[in-house]
Amino acid sequence: MSVTQIFQASTLYGTATLAAALDAGLFPPAGRRILLTSNHSVTAEITPGFTSAPGFGALRSRFDTVLDWNAFIAPQHPGSWSPRADDVPLWERQLRASWDLGTDRVELIVESLQVPPAPSLCRLFPGAAVEVYADGLMSYGPTRSRIDPGIGMRIRRMLHLDLVPGLEPLLLTEFGVRAEAIPAAAFLKVIGELEAAVEAAAEAPTGTPAASAEPPALLLGQYLSALDLVPAAEEEELHAEMVRGAHALGHRELVFKPHPSAPAAYSRRAEEEAGRLGVRLTVLSTPVLAETLYARLRPALVVGCFSTGLLTAATLYGLPVARTGTGAVLARLSPYPNSNRIPLVLADVLLPDLADPAAVRSWTPPGPDRVAAELQGLLTAVGFTMQPKILARRRPEAERWLSANLTPDTWRYFTRRRLTGLGLPGGIPAQLSFLPRSRAARRVARLLRRAVR
Helix, strand or coil, X not given: CCEEEEEEECCHHHHHHHHHHHHCCCCCCCCEEEEEECCCCXXXXXXXXXXXXXXXXXXXXXXXXXXXXXXXXXXXXXXXXXXXXXXXXXXXXXXXHHCXXXXXXEEEEECCCCCCCHHHHHHHCCXXXXXXXXXXXXXXXXXXXXXXXXXXXXEEEEEEECCCCCCCCCCCHHHCCEEEEECHHHHHXXXXXXXXXXXXXXXXXXXXXXXXXXXXXXXXXXCHHHHCCCCHHHHHHHHHHHHHHHHHCCCCEEEEECCCCCCHHHHHHHHHHHHHHCCEEEECCCCCCHHHHHHHHCCXXXXXXXXXXXXXXXXXXXXXXXXXXXXXXXXXXXXXXXXXXXXXXXXXXXXXXXXXXXXXXXXXXXXXXXXHHHCHHHHHHHHHHHCCCCCHHHHHHHHHHHHHHCCCCCHHHCCHHHHHHCCCCCCCCXXXXXXXXXXXXXXXXXXXXXXXX
């Protein structure tokens, strides 16, 4: 029986990750490989998808066919549509006919199973084996919500970039899913192809300093206000803070790479601050991956809040990095299980603070042994407090770590209310630790809350 592999992707970065995994031989041979693209923009009908981005053609060669999921389910939106259970057999027959699958055995390689279209595809092909690939720091965090066991038990492995060597991801571990790292060399090769394609399409991204100029500091925007993490004005001030921090470290050539979805106005405050300090700030307008700039510009410093690009720069390219604003975002991050918590914690723990020039200049990435010894316990404790039901088996590990390691430095990653609610060390006093587990106590608390309301 012939095998068809369907690779689902919604970003250029994700497609580059898939291309690297294919080049590294991490997928067995198949009769056919389909790249199924999806555009999750709110106005997807008028917003160009990533297939129109510079460099996509260099990645397309790994696949036999490229299909558009938006077009297939129109006018439904891929970020919200899911098939009704009774309609699944009809949809599968329609997909097999439309995509010329026949009786092929289908294997699905999908992005996050938390939101459509990945879970929708898994339901539409109920007999397909599933593999998940993660393209950022969220792979180290817990699964964000409960996954249908009928899907979870079909997952064979989770592929990810090893951005924090020595750290074991928590994603999908509740199903015993094996994590497998994509070789860094394969990913760097793919990024090299993207860079060459971008250079062929244009002499250089708009405003990029010439190769002979002073190596710039590269500032990464994330569009945090779109995620309701900070107000828009505060995010613009964060960009200005990046400019001030880079200037304090002696950098006079700065390049700002805004998030592709961010309004042009979001760079204005940074430009004003650069003008006040007398430094040159170039704002990139070409939508390219940050990684394509690392090899071309070899920036003297990469600055951001908690972007995956910071760890990519440090781990894969060996570039100096610094983070800023992580403490402020952590302090207001809500709700507690917000999936950005793990990337924030990793950036805050691993990377030097831009406001501390001595730390930035002397920083070196911690080795795998040190990461495993010092960071794995913290990751497990934070992950458990975020998703105590999904990671129920990790409770003893979280209790041990919290009992021994809660200090003024680590308290910032937890809240006393959360620890109290879960009956963990650091919450209520030990002699009252039975209360959160007591049904009677919880019932009384509910009645009191109701009475107050």
